[in-house]
Amino acid sequence: MNSESYRFKVGDYDCIAVNDGTHTYAPPDFPPPATLLFSNAPAESLEPVLRKHGLPTPWLEWTSPYICLVVNTGKHRVLVDTGAGRLAPTTGRLLQNLLAENIAPDDIDTVVITHGHPDHLGGNTDNDGKLSFANARYIMWKDEWDFWTSGQAERVLDEHSREVLVNTAQKNLPPLKGRIELVDKETDIVPGIRAIATPGHTLGHMALVVSSKNEKLLCISDAFLHPIQIEHPEWYSVLDLVPEQLVAVRRRLLQEAAEEKALVLAFHFAFPGLGYVVREAGAYRWHPVGTDS
Numbered sequence: 001m002n003s004e005s006y007r008f009k010v011g012d013y014d015c016i017a018v019n020d021g022t023h024t025y026a027p028p029d030f031p032p033p034a035t036l037l038f039s040n041a042p043a044e045s046l047e048p049v050l051r052k053h054g055l056p057t058p059w060l061e062w063t064s065p066y067i068c069l070v071v072n073t074g075k076h077r078v079l080v081d082t083g084a085g086r087l088a089p090t091t092g093r094l095l096q097n098l099l100a101e102n103i104a105p106d107d108i109d110t111v112v113i114t115h116g117h118p119d120h121l122g123g124n125t126d127n128d129g130k131l132s133f134a135n136a137r138y139i140m141w142k143d144e145w146d147f148w149t150s151g152q153a154e155r156v157l158d159e160h161s162r163e164v165l166v167n168t169a170q171k172n173l174p175p176l177k178g179r180i181e182l183v184d185k186e187t188d189i190v191p192g193i194r195a196i197a198t199p200g201h202t203l204g205h206m207a208l209v210v211s212s213k214n215e216k217l218l219c220i221s222d223a224f225l226h227p228i229q230i231e232h233p234e235w236y237s238v239l240d241l242v243p244e245q246l247v248a249v250r251r252r253l254l255q256e257a258a259e260e261k262a263l264v265l266a267f268h269f270a271f272p273g274l275g276y277v278v279r280e281a282g283a284y285r286w287h288p289v290g291t292d293s
């Protein structure tokens, strides 16, 4: 499978999962993956689950793709998240991957930023600080915008997270002033694409529901960072800001995805990040597209 872009349909809409690149999370910059991703999981419960998922013990590094989404509704070309930009040598491939799909930056008329982390907004601007998608209206949840632009992030985050997170937000959010549209309730961003409040990973984290005909795509962004959290929604990450809120949000998303048999797109799952949530033997499971597992 091409790991840069993956085309699929949701009803009448043409969609593309587009990779901005990958990043490897490992010490010393991050805790070991099991601690990073499942910080509250009891070791005796976690170990057999890691083994079942074919993960090495000890698990020393986690390489994640950064999967953005383009939806062409016929009327609108919507981009969800802009990737990490120049954050690492292995990221910032979004624009070239869009061009390979014959999408120029100016073709995008709407950009949705699901939340203010560097891997989701680092591609907002180019090397000169200019907007990468100059023709677009930009959408973000109001609480999220306020968190990163009002000094709240500096007060809440620890020193380590502050450096990269706040710096990247401060480079990539102020240029949007005057054209960003902030939403504070669940609403249609364009016909067929609805913003859903999913706080917990961050204060104003946003998910999206894309609907056309009788088909549905649930774009969950970082509500889940790893498929093991589909089985264990109660295991949260050190990166999650309000864990209790996140766990409640996850249960709601899992129920909706399973009951409505919605296609699900997760930003950090193995490329293309698409799959279905299925309820089996009293727990939810992740069934990636293109596999029988």
Ligand SMILES: [Zn+2]
Binding pocket: 117, 119, 120, 222, 267, 268
């Ligand atoms: Zn992320």
